[in-house]
Amino acid sequence: MAFCIITDSASDVPQSVIEKYGLYVMPTPVVINEKEYLDGKNLNADEFYRIQQSGADISTYHISQYMFEEHFRSFAERGDEVLYICFSTGIAGTYNAARLAYQEVREEFPDFQMTIIDSKCASIGYGLVVERLLRMQGNGAPRELLLEAAQFFCEHMVHVITVAELDYLFKGGRLSRTSFLMGNALNIKPIIIVDENGSLKAVGRVKGWKNARNKMLEMVGQQGKCLEKQTVGACYGTDQEAFSYIKEQLRERYHVKDILETQVGCAIGAHTGAGILGIVFLDEEVDEKYMKYLA
Numbered sequence: 001m002a003f004c005i006i007t008d009s010a011s012d013v014p015q016s017v018i019e020k021y022g023l024y025v026m027p028t029p030v031v032i033n034e035k036e037y038l039d040g041k042n043l044n045a046d047e048f049y050r051i052q053q054s055g056a057d058i059s060t061y062h063i064s065q066y067m068f069e070e071h072f073r074s075f076a077e078r079g080d081e082v083l084y085i086c087f088s089t090g091i092a093g094t095y096n097a098a099r100l101a102y103q104e105v106r107e108e109f110p111d112f113q114m115t116i117i118d119s120k121c122a123s124i125g126y127g128l129v130v131e132r133l134l135r136m137q138g139n140g141a142p143r144e145l146l147l148e149a150a151q152f153f154c155e156h157m158v159h160v161i162t163v164a165e166l167d168y169l170f171k172g173g174r175l176s177r178t179s180f181l182m183g184n185a186l187n188i189k190p191i192i193i194v195d196e197n198g199s200l201k202a203v204g205r206v207k208g209w210k211n212a213r214n215k216m217l218e219m220v221g222q223q224g225k226c227l228e229k230q231t232v233g234a235c236y237g238t239d240q241e242a243f244s245y246i247k248e249q250l251r252e253r254y255h256v257k258d259i260l261e262t263q264v265g266c267a268i269g270a271h272t273g274a275g276i277l278g279i280v281f282l283d284e285e286v287d288e289k290y291m292k293y294l295a
Contacts, residue, residue, distance in 0.1 A: 002080045003143050005134055006071075008063060008094060009039040010087040010267035011127035012235060014260065021134040026071050028267040031059045039266040048266045049238050049274045060270045062092040068101030076109035081143075085130050085150060087267075088120045090198030115147060119154045120198030124233035124262050125280040129153040131260055132231075136293035149290050156284040159194040160219045162212040164239065164275025166190075191215055213242055216279055217249050224281045227254040229291075232281040235262045237274035246277060256281075 006024040007013060018025060027038035030048070033056050037043040052058060075082050087094040095118045102114050119126035132153055133146055141149070166188075189212035191204035206215050224230070232250060236243035243261075250256045264276050286294070 002078075003083070003137070003146070004075060004080050005083045005085070005130060005137060005146070006075075007085045007126065007130045008087055008267075009041075009265055010092070010094075010123065011085070011130055012123045012262045012265050012268065013127040013130055014262045017127075017131050017134070017260075021138065023130070023134065024071075026063055026067070028063060028265075029061055029067075030266040030270060031061070032056050037266070043266060045237075045263045045265045045269065048269060052269070052274065058270050060267055062087070062094040062097060065097045065101045065104070068098050069104055072101055072105045072112075072114065073108070075114075076105050076112040079111070081113040082115070083133070083147065083150065084114065084116045085119050085126050085133070085154070086116055087126070088122055088194065088198030089118050090120060090194070091122055091200060117150050117154060118198065119157075120194065120196070121154060121157050121280075122159060122194055122198075122200075123264055123268050123278060123280075124235045124260060125157050125159045125194065125278075126154065127262060128231070128233040128260050128280055129157065132294060136290065139293040139295065141290075141293040145289065145293075152284075152287075152290070153282070156282045157280055158223050158283050159192075159278060159280050160216045161192040161194075161200075161272075161276065161278040162189050162216055163192075163272050163277075164189065164209055165273040167273060191219070209242070213246060213277065216277065217246070217253060220250070220279055220281055221254060223283050224254065225283055226285045227256050227281065229257055229286070230282055231258040231260055232256050232279060233260045233262070234280075235264050235276070235278040237264050237269055237272070237276040239275055239277065242277055246279065250279070 008026045027041040030037045089095040190202045195201040
């Protein structure tokens with residue numbers, strides 16, 4: 001029996017990590033012009049953003065209970081135990097659907113053991129949690145410590161996000177019409193976090209794209225703990241120049257240990273547009289009992 005760590009595609013785990021650890025990633029459905037695709041399976045990020053810029057009609061929905069049952073059943077049949085790090089309930093209904101699916105699969109396989117953790121994170125926020133757990137597991141960390149570490153990393157993961165275009169936040173109901181119109185007129189960019197409930201929350205606004213990037217970096221310095229010992233996460237949509245600046249500044253200002261880089265996929269990008277930038281990091285020092293498995 002194996003202890004398997006799995007996640008869904010809204011975690012935006014880099015392909016290099018997926019391949020290195022053989023990570024099982026459940027794809028999020030994306031509907032484009034009434035045709036369904038699966039994030040990361042038959043539609044990659046670059047293709048998605050090209051389609052989005054063309055003005056296509058795009059929507060997403062969380063992985064359904066039936067889909068989860070199909071994924072979970074394969075582990076149950078093998079007798080594996082599963083730890084699923086899940087997309088935040090403050091943003092999508094993924095967690096509840098997964099719990100219902102697990103209950104159904106246990107009717108068929110009563111011995112099937114699974115822990116589902118509501119990460120209260122988004123994108124590389126919980127992608128970084130998954131990467132850390134996989135690294136710990138690869139270095140011999142026991143099951144109990146992995147479960148404990150998963151809770152710690154999720155609870156202390158800070159997200160700082162901005163977007164270049166306000167259109168998608170407005171279309172998704174996350175921005176009022178007045179704020180949308182004034183923001184566009186004045187070139188205002190929002191500063192967004194994921195709050196303690198796992199929901200997106202605007203905590204500030206700045207004028208101009210460059211100022212938004214610098215505000216994000218300033219917040220990293222204010223809230224990050226022992227950054228020189230941390231692997232931080234950084235993500236982007238299509239603006240590679242802005243992304244390069246973010247990475248350069250994280251290294252120069254804070255001497256971060258490493259950066260887990262990724263491109264935001266369809267599950268998140270559908271609601272933010274291509275001009276998204278994000279940084280994730282811990283606001284608490286990592287205990288030595290975890291660090292010894294993260295070398």
